[in-house]
Amino acid sequence: MSNNIVESVPGVALAPSRYRNQISKYIVYRDKTCINCGKCVEVCTVGVHQQAGTSSFSRPEEHKCVGISCNACVDSCPQGALSVIINPMMEMLGDYRWTNDLILSTWYQAETGKVPTNGLEYSVGNSGGGFDRLKIKFPENPSIKLKNEEISTAIPLNRRNDSAHRVEIGLPVYGGGMSFGSVGLSTIIGKARAAKAWNTFTCTGEGGYHTTLYPYDDHVITQVATGLFGVREDTIKRVKIVEFKYAQGAKPGLGGHLLGDKNTPEVAVMREALPGSALFSPFPFHSVYSVEDHKKHVDWIKAMNPKALVSVKVSTPTDVDMVAIGSYYAEAHIIHIDGSYGGTGAAPNIAKKNIAMPIEYAIPKVHNFLKAEGVRDKITLIASGGIRTAQDAAKAIALGADGVVIGTAEMVALECVRCANCESGRGCPRGIATTDKELTHHFDSDWSSQRLTNLLSSWHTQLVDILKKLGMRSIQELVGRHDCLEYEGVKIG
């Protein structure tokens, strides 16, 4: 196995907010008594203050501000012209899982490609359970001292070692399925380019394979979901990985639903449907009522594309461990479990909140069961549905996953604010999850791919750092290392 599957760390470049006014945790006020002495520029270590010529200041770059704990500029201003307060708008931004700190820190990483140094919490949220109550236990002194370049974050996806592609990805992370229709092209292409940069994958979701994705074929997973929208022999043959979507964490057991408004003429062509009509993917596969039926599906893919890896995406019912073993016996390469708190373009609130179990509970259940059955090392276990941060990814792996899939984190990197209006009217008001002509012009794929590459870069840095502190050479050593975790139990607020 090559140690450095990512030949060189892909290019990080500054990709600032596409909005004029960045939302920041702190607000910096400068009043009229400022004499333009430049003292604040001198003392600020993060570059909030910038003089614009000799007589005036440009607007403070508040999103960089470390906040009240620093206050260096305020304290050193001879005129008392500066003040720093917490932005009162913070209470409107974020929620229990994605706190305002997590949103802002993800923006920071997507902008700079670096781990935040401005005091923002970038690892855990405030949900009171799961990843937010799990800690990674670091030894005081790692057993071996490693240099960054000795540490690998790569994982193989074909653990059956059969005749299918021997795919390895540079990071234990790939992009979740989002169809053309549920998101726009700038988002899709941005995801694909970032996947290519990090030698990992993105997924088409259900809804077909857009021609602009062809240059990224080797980094695309194409999805076969219950509606079979956009599935053609050609799409199956193009790719290295084909994913069967049985269910989705946000709406397990409910199938899929593209709202009529989002079914634009361009979307409809790919889906071979009538524009403007709502498109339902039924639940479940009407041709699958047993593991044997499922195997028939897998065989069907393998007949068309013998080298393809087959991934099976399921949600997390009580018997998720049985489903996983069934997938193994049907000769799938990847079992992808999507937890109940996963993201979505549209789902009934009752489903998002209540149906199926959170991913944290499901991972060790499946991992232990596959181990007990003696097949754990023959299948790749991928977890998703609530992986927000690099630490979440590391914790999921320590719980027993080989890697993770992210979706919402990518959306947030593209400046999603989690307003949850992806489904209403013309779709995402911020141009991410929409194919509305006017709204999608808000950004291009250069910007989106850079933001996503930057985010993955920061995650890579963090994963390497975690492994270094644990004295592990490879992320693969962390799989199922429950002893590296400390659990505090749920906290009900």
Next chain:
Amino acid sequence: MPEKYHINITPTLPRFTPVGKVSAIERDGCLGCAKCAKKSCVYDVYKNRSFDSKQLTDTIDYLCKNCFRCVQECKGRLFSRAINPEYKRLGDSYWKPDIIATTWYQAETGKIPVSGAGYLGPFTGHGFDSMWTDMSEIVRPTRDGIHGREYISTSIDLGRKLVSLEFDTQGHLVSSPPPTINIPMPIIFNILPFGKINKNMRLAMAKAANKLDIPMLIEAEEYFDELSPYNKILMPQFSAKTFETQKKLLTGARLAEFIYEENIMEYIAQAKKINSSLIASVRLKLDKNAADISQKLIQDGVEIIHLYADYQGNEHDAAQPRFIKDMVRDIHRQLVAKSIRDEVTIIVSGGIGLAEHLAKVILCGADGAAVDLILPIALECRVCKRCTKGLSCPVEMEKIDVAWASRRIINLMGAWHSQLIEVMGAMGIREARRLRGETGRAMFLEDLERDFVNAIMCK
């Protein structure tokens, strides 16, 4: 198969601007740009906003969808957003603002609340929030059931059931099954736990219940003649005090409820003398004695037991009250262990505020639930409890129109019915009757936590 049940919804606007979650804040200092952030609002909220002179509010607080575009695009940086303090003040520790707001939405539209992004709430919570419903990866019924091409039945039977049928030596049936009533949805309208209820509210609820074909409880002494068109669905409730004076209501009633006391069976016997086909329910407080009393009542032949928790779903008269879902689970299990659970119908009430609560309490062992506070909330009640202190109602409940109000209630029930079908469809359960006590299709926090800790502890 029972006739297919369908609830017709009619979008019905609120009378008052609902309390919005957002406070839209706008500073002075407009630069008058040609390309104004207000004009590019995707939802046209700046165009559609108005000042509600009655409530002294700006409707933008309700219209704004919180996408932050204007906040981030305005050259003068004039806009910001905060949580509306009025919104935070809605309801109480159990009847939270989110429950109230989603009930308003459903009463207005009759639709299932749908949104993008993942679940925004905490990992787990108190009460109903500490359990999940299961799903089945490959079994039917399917989305076809949810869309109505297949049938998922939400109906249940009210009444007593025989444990077995007896036949004579010739093979003729000798047992006579007691009367039961089939209701198309596992819901009964309850008596309100507090608050003022006026004639029009009562009429609207009865009209809605009649349309939905589900029973509605009413204190016998509160009955008035205008309710007579709805007698079929009315379920008069008697206490020892009101029995004598109100017993005329028993004639023609299909269902009646009796507030529990020790000699309750005597009242029920008297009532059955007046109306032999009457199905009697006993209203029993959910406290530490509820399980044992229920057991005794079943042995005495009672047909329906209505177990009521307090209005927040908590046990009565307990220093450390248990929650309704846990109490119902315990009682259900006790009765199953005694092999008498199937003989009786159990209806529960207290704290049923969301469609998911209905599904969950049935999973815990109830046959159905009685709903109360959500009915006035559908009519814009803000759970401010001013009426309990004799103060004026901020949404002028005294002025409601019966037709408007009944439509709102029907809409809400329509949305709940659809959601019940959604979760049943996901679970692969075709009938609400089979949902009862089916804890194999539920996941409880305490079990998942225990398994999780065990799983990560073992080597």
